Amino acid sequence: MMHEDAIPPAENIPVHHLLELVPLGAFQSDAEGNVFFVNGRMENIWGLTREELLGKGWMKIAYEEDLPRISSILQEMLAERKEIFDFIYRIRHPLNGIRYLKANAKFEFDPSGVPLHYTGFVEDVTAQIEQGQALKSMNEELERANSLLDASQEISQNGGWEYDLRTNQIFWTKQTYLINGVSADFVPTFEDVLSFCDEGYADILKRSVERAIEHRIPYDFEFRHISRAGVKKWMRAIGIPIIRNNEVVALRGALMDISKIKEDELIVREAKELLEHSHLLLDVSQRLSDTAGWEADLKTGKVFWTKQNYFLYEVDDDFIPDLDNTRAFYEPDDRARMDQVVGEAIRQQIPYDIELQLTTAKGNKKWVRAIGMPVVKAGEVVVVKGALMDITRIKKVEQELIAAKNIAENAAKAKTDFLSVMSHEIRTPLNGIIGISNLLKLNHTLDQEEYIRSLIFSADHLLRLINDILDLTKIESDKLELLEAEVNFAELVSNIKSQFKSLAEAKGILLKSFVDDDIPDRLIADPVRLGQILNNLVSNAIKFTEQGTVTIMLRLTAETKDRATVHFSVKDTGIGIPQEMHETIFESFKQLQQASHRKHAGTGLGLTITQRLAQLHNSNIFIKSAAGEGAEFYFEMSFLRANDQNSPAKFVRNDALAHFEKKLTGLRILFAEDNPINVLVARKQLEYFGVVPDCVYNGQEALTMLENNSYHVALLDLHMPSIDGYALAEIVRRQYPDTHIIIFTADIMTEVRTRLAKLHVYDILNKPVTSEKMYEVLLNVARDRKIVE
Known part of the structure; x- marks a missing residue:
């Protein structure tokens, strides 16, 4: 019986147990290279577990370039039936990097010569390989050094x-x-x-x-x-x-x-002195411009400041800046915004430029403009450099300008609001005066005709005064727009002449006109504003002429395929204007102050508005005159020629609207107006047209009528109790889309039209309204609803 500690004979020990005892890495593999056994030493050499090495697992860390060579050696050994072979190959050890392994293996064949498997031993020979390579390299370097010594010394x-x-x-x-x-x-x-x-x-x-x-x-x-x-x-x-x-x-x-080095040192020393001088100049220039330079290293967190930063942050010269203590100077909100902007600049590798507020070390508030530029190396931002500019004074000026702008805007709004209210308050009763005067004009006795004419003249004069003030306000606020139409200048002048004919005849003045036949019949212009210019000039000429003539003259001065330039002139034989007053008469609220003519009343706005209207047309009005020798006002304007492609709607005066009694019978109208006189005037005008309107005095009553009746037109005042015209118009447009909305208002400011346009309301009758204008707007609705032809 054998003692339990005795070692059995080698022939009785299994092969795998023997291989475990070998001080080398040992393995067994089939002829295809599939490993089915490795010992513990093999695990250490490869850095893989037995499970990872089995099969083809050993190949996953072997050099791919060495695998074809290993396969070729195996095939060659099998072809020549050699039992023992060896080779060196490389692996990528998971922990130790590249290792050189030497493998010795022996094939086992069956009696027929078919390979069964092979057993191999593996040794790590990395140290020997590296030493051999190092020795070889040293020998080569030594030989190279000796051969190159003289050559290198000669070159250097x-x-x-x-x-x-x-x-x-x-x-x-x-x-x-x-x-x-x-x-x-x-x-x-x-x-x-x-x-x-x-x-x-x-x-x-x-x-x-x-x-x-x-x-x-x-x-x-x-x-x-x-x-x-x-x-x-x-x-x-x-x-x-x-x-x-x-x-x-x-x-x-x-x-x-080292002669060249010495020369370079001299250059460097001189450059250094120049650089120090430049730094001094930089400090001075940055101090003068309130600008500080800086640089931040994102790798080390170090921050470099130029001297001006210490003045800007009001810190001592021994202050050591870094990313954290620099951020601490800024307000919390600005700090977060700065982090966001700078972070985005670094991610996108783009510059940034922001304004921030900081508190200095001495507690002073400052505004700075921070400019930064990322410095990129190898595709990565390593440094951010830039400048800080103290813009506290600029921000203070900006804030003062903003405050002044707000004051000016508030003043302008107050002015606009005042004009809007005054326009409404004056035009509302004026609408009643002019309306009743026109109603009386339709039916009066012979004795009343002079009174009615005087009443209409006074009302028209007051209306012109209001319109002049509002027009001037619109021009000064750049809210007066030109509305273009196709105009025949001969017809325009004829209408103006007809308008002033009776006034000229009453003073015994001859009113003449001349229109050059060469002026094209079809030109594009704003007939209302152009007519207003000529109206003002003709009105002034008649006003300051006691005898003689007033002449309107239009003459073609230049012409191209697309445009025509026309010279306009209004000449009179009146009192004339002294040379020293040629400029001042175009100023607001200035009139010709001659003792003999203070009897001529007026605001002095006519020529101011006329000049501003001319400037809207890129022109200017000029004057030729002397005291007692009459006056000539003239200007030139260029107009686009109209054709079938570019022509807007043709401008046509509605002088043929004098006969419209009972022409709108069948048109159903709801009229909402809180002023009883305006209700009376408008109802009489509408009844004259053949319309019997339903009249209400506030928005709530209007809604009740709309619920119980259907109407073609809702004629609405803007300023009413209960529900105003804006809200009422919105309700009508939404709930009663078949009812056409017409606004009837004394508020003619531009903001009103803009606000109504947002409600999709575009028909507006401004108080005081003429019967002709009211009839024209209602006629369009009646034709659209097929009530009249």
């Missing part, structure tokens, strides 16, 4: 030397002879070496050599060198003691021509 113009202390001999390389300017057969001594030093440097070299020998240390110094040919250069001398058996036996070193 550096000379080599060795001083043998035992024989007192000095060896020079070829370049050293060239540096010293002597032939190759020159045999140098130490005294010769010293003689090549400029005055004062020989003693330094001698002491350096003695110190190197005594203390066994190298020396390195610069000196002025003089060759045998007298050429002076700056040289750098380096010497190293050679020690053998604890004794300095030689000195070995080199001579380097």
Whole structure:
């Protein structure tokens, strides 16, 4: 019976157990390279577990380039039926990196010669391979160094030397002879070496050599060198003691021509001085411009400031800035915004430019403009640099300007609101006056005709006064727009002449007109504003002329295929205007102040508005006149020629609307107006047209009528109690879409039309309204609803 600690004979131990005892990596694999056994040592060599190595698992960390070679060796061994083979290959060890492995293996064949498997041993030979490679590299480098020494010294113009202390001999390389300017057969001594030093440097070299020998240390110094040919250069001398058996036996070193370096040093020194001067100028310029430069290293977190930053943040000169304490100066909201903007700039690698507010170390509030530029290296932002500008004064001025702008806007709004209210308040009763006057004009006695005419004249004068003030306000606020139409100038002048004919005849003045036949019949213009210019000029001419003539003249001065330029002139034989007043008469609220003509009432706005209207047409009105010699006002304007492609709607005066009694019978109208007089006037006008309107006095009553009746038209005042015209118009448009909305208002400001346009309401009758205008708007609705033809 065998003792339990006895070792059994080797032939009785299983193969795998034996392989576990081998101090090398051991494995067994089939002929295809599928591993079915590895020992523990093999796991350490490969850095993989047994489970990972089995099958083809060992191949996953083997070099792919080596696998074809391994496969080729195996195939060759099998083809030649060789039992034993070896090869070296590489793996990528999970922990130790690249390793070189040497494999020895033996094939096992069955009796018929078919390979069954092979058993192999693996050894890590990385150290041997690397040592061999290093040795080979060193030998190659040594050979290369020896072969290149003379060539490199010749190229670099550096000379080599060795001083043998035992024989007192000095060896020079070829370049050293060239540096010293002597032939190759020159045999140098130490005294010769010293003689090549400029005055004062020989003693330094001698002491350096003695110190190197005594203390066994190298020396390195610069000196002025003089060759045998007298050429002076700056040289750098380096010497190293050679020690053998604890004794300095030689000195070995080199001579380097550093003349160019010395020249560069001089340039650098001068540049440094210039740079220091520039830095001084930079500090001064940044101080004057309140601008500070900075740079932040994102890798180290270090921040560099120019001097001006310390003034800006009001910190001491020993303050050390970094990313955190710099951020702390900024307000919390601005700090978050700065982080967001800077972060985005770094991500997108783009510059940024923002305004921020900070609190200095002394507690002062400042506004700064922060500009930053990311610096990118290898596709990554490594540094951000930029500038800070103190814009506190600018922001203060901006805030003052904003405050002034708000004051001006509030004043303008107050002015607009005032004009709107005054326009409404004046036009509302004026509508009643003019309306009743026109109703009386339709039916009056002969004795009443003069009173009615005077009443209408006074009302019209007051209306013109209001319109002049509002027109001037619109022009000054750039809210007066030109509305273009196709115009026949001969017809326009004829209508203006007809309008003033009776007034001229009443004063015994001859009103004449002349229109050049060469002026094209079809031109594009704003007939209302152009007519207003001519109306004002003709009205003034008649007003200041007691006898003689007033002449309207239009003359063609230039013409192209697309445009025509017309010269307009209104000339009178009146009192004339002194030369010194030619400019002031175009100013607001200025009138000709001559004692003999103070009887002419007016606001002095006519010529101001006329000039502004001309300027809207890119023109100016000029004057020729002298006291007592009459006056001529003239201007030129260029107009686009109308054709079938570009022509807007043709401008036609509705002078034929004088006979419209009972022409709108059948039109159903709801009229909402809170002023009883306006209700009376409008109802009488509508009844004259043949319309019997339902009249209500507020918005709530209007809604009740709309619920119980159907209407073609809702004629609505804007300013009513309960529900105003804006709200009422919105309700009608939404709930009663078949009812056409017409606004009847004394508020004629531009903002009103804009607000109504947003409600899709475009028909507006401005108080005071003429019967002709009211009839024209209602007629369009009646024709649209097929009530009249």
